[in-house]
Amino acid sequence: MRTIVITGTPATGKTRMAGMLTKKLKSAELIRANDIVNGKRLFSRIDKDGAKIVRMNALKRELERRIRKSKAGYVILEGHLLCDIRIKGATAIVIREHLGKLIARMEKRGYSKDKIRDNIVSEATDYCGVNASANYGRVFELMNDRKALPRMVRIAEGGNARTGSIDLLEELAALAKKGSRYVL
DSSP states (O other): OEEEEEEOSTTSSHHHHHHHHHHHSSSEEEEEHHHHHHHTTOEEEEOTTSOEEEOHHHHHHHHHHHHHHOOSSEEEEEOGGGGGSOOTTOEEEEEEOOHHHHHHHHHHTTOOHHHHHHHHHHHHTTHHHHHHHHHOSEEEEEESSTTHHHHHHHHHTTOOOOOOOOOOHHHHHHHHHTTOTTOO
């Protein structure tokens, strides 16, 4: 069995991409971290922006239990918190997105100004990529584009995919120069 972690900043498209990958692979099970957090109430409180403060050790234990229980050839774990959890033997794929698209998606979802600001800074500074690199042996960062799914399939099957360098700091600087309300 292969375990693939799909992570990234909220609104990058990881849920959609994880679903598409699960459909492409034979014998794959999709486990969404948010479903576990909500279903098992693995959070201690909800902050002012509506974010759940997750009990990370409890989430890790539940994910590991579900991986052990799975009969699938592939287990796909999806969630933005997964960059901060070490799942032994897993390969991580960090889904990235352009900041303008992130802002539009988060506005549509009704995120607060502060939450949007925090998330675009996290994306621009590659929070998920940096933390995933500290927690997983194999980490791939992919822009959410038409090439992402075939690359994800190759990675899941044990191959490699050219990913290149993804630098969104210039986009953050351009937003600041334009006077975006989401940049300090």
